[in-house]
Amino acid sequence: MTLPSRAGLDAVPAYRQGRSAPAGASKLSSNESPHPPLASVREAVQDALGSINRYPDMSAAALRTRLAERYGIDPRLVTVGAGSVELAAQLIHAVAGEGDEVMFAWRSFEAYPSLVRIAGATPIAVPLNAEHAHDLDGMLAAITPRTRAIFVCNPNNPTGTVVSAAELERFVSAVPHDILVVIDEAYVHFDRTDSYGAGIELFRQHPHVAVLHTFSKAYGLAGLRIGYAISPLEVAENQRKVAVPFGVSDLAQAAARASLDAEDELAARIHEVVTQRDRLRALLADAGWPAIASQANFVWVPAGERTEELEALLREGGVITRVFPGEGVRISSGSIEDIDRVAATLVRTEAIA
Numbered sequence: 001m002t003l004p005s006r007a008g009l010d011a012v013p014a015y016r017q018g019r020s021a022p023a024g025a026s027k028l029s030s031n032e033s034p035h036p037p038l039a040s041v042r043e044a045v046q047d048a049l050g051s052i053n054r055y056p057d058m059s060a061a062a063l064r065t066r067l068a069e070r071y072g073i074d075p076r077l078v079t080v081g082a083g084s085v086e087l088a089a090q091l092i093h094a095v096a097g098e099g100d101e102v103m104f105a106w107r108s109f110e111a112y113p114s115l116v117r118i119a120g121a122t123p124i125a126v127p128l129n130a131e132h133a134h135d136l137d138g139m140l141a142a143i144t145p146r147t148r149a150i151f152v153c154n155p156n157n158p159t160g161t162v163v164s165a166a167e168l169e170r171f172v173s174a175v176p177h178d179i180l181v182v183i184d185e186a187y188v189h190f191d192r193t194d195s196y197g198a199g200i201e202l203f204r205q206h207p208h209v210a211v212l213h214t215f216s217k218a219y220g221l222a223g224l225r226i227g228y229a230i231s232p233l234e235v236a237e238n239q240r241k242v243a244v245p246f247g248v249s250d251l252a253q254a255a256a257r258a259s260l261d262a263e264d265e266l267a268a269r270i271h272e273v274v275t276q277r278d279r280l281r282a283l284l285a286d287a288g289w290p291a292i293a294s295q296a297n298f299v300w301v302p303a304g305e306r307t308e309e310l311e312a313l314l315r316e317g318g319v320i321t322r323v324f325p326g327e328g329v330r331i332s333s334g335s336i337e338d339i340d341r342v343a344a345t346l347v348r349t350e351a352i353a
């Protein structure tokens, strides 16, 4: 006798976490913030600890009100989740099921294909173009009567490319209104182009756009699990139905609110990460690696056959990266010291060569 197993789960790959790093190494494998939590955020979490015998506020009312005020929207349009990966799942479950299609670019965020399959829907992966960016025309051409949602990851993980505000506007205008366009802006804070903030503007102007933001990356709260979505009302109401109850702790909510109070301090950190990202790309390019320009907190090196070589080289230098065998290496932008270490490793190998 074998235990039951839901039909279709064979096709679902388990999510692969970025490699952990041995003590003393630079962990540049998961696009985390290299900075420890702010003192004010620690304090807010400390205060919230006193009530962990109680269930959290499932509606996250205080945080949702804050966010709604920031964007000048109805709080009912804001939903929170245990990281934006949970919100991506909520959105998929809210609009798609058996027989439906959910589209995204590929390569993009690794969770998309699994989340779509878990919902019983069919993932449609449209290859990135030669510049490692979204092929928006290709995605429009791939729409069928079964398409329910389209994810646009902007900036894209793992390539760091962006689609401009104008390109995104043209795309959203061309997608029929009975398909939800989800703009995943996990890395928007690191974007120094005009697509920064484009998701929210498109949400305001179109009835079929949802935007995903997270506190994990720029705000440095990856370990606490909290993100938010801004969605059309009927989608937001359905998200609340499919969400796992009490998924977002009061600790996470308190930390998120404290982070919104500390945006000036965080902006300085984000600026440093952006500076180190550009330095990282220049270092790699100078050493002869095909690193491409990034608007996120990481750099993509489509090294092809030399992928494993680059990964091993950096690992021997104490730098842990995310490797996509045969395709490329994604290196997160770390602290100044982390990128110094990358520099030292690359210089050493140049000397050997």
Ligand SMILES: *Cc1c(COP(=O)(O)O)cnc(C)c1O
Residues within 6 Å of the ligand: 031, 082, 083, 084, 085, 086, 109, 153, 157, 184, 186, 213, 214, 215, 216, 217, 222, 225, 226, 227
């Ligand atoms: C990291 C990431 C997320 C979400 O991370 P959470 O920690 O779940 O908020 C969402 N989308 C993309 C593209 C990411 O890279």
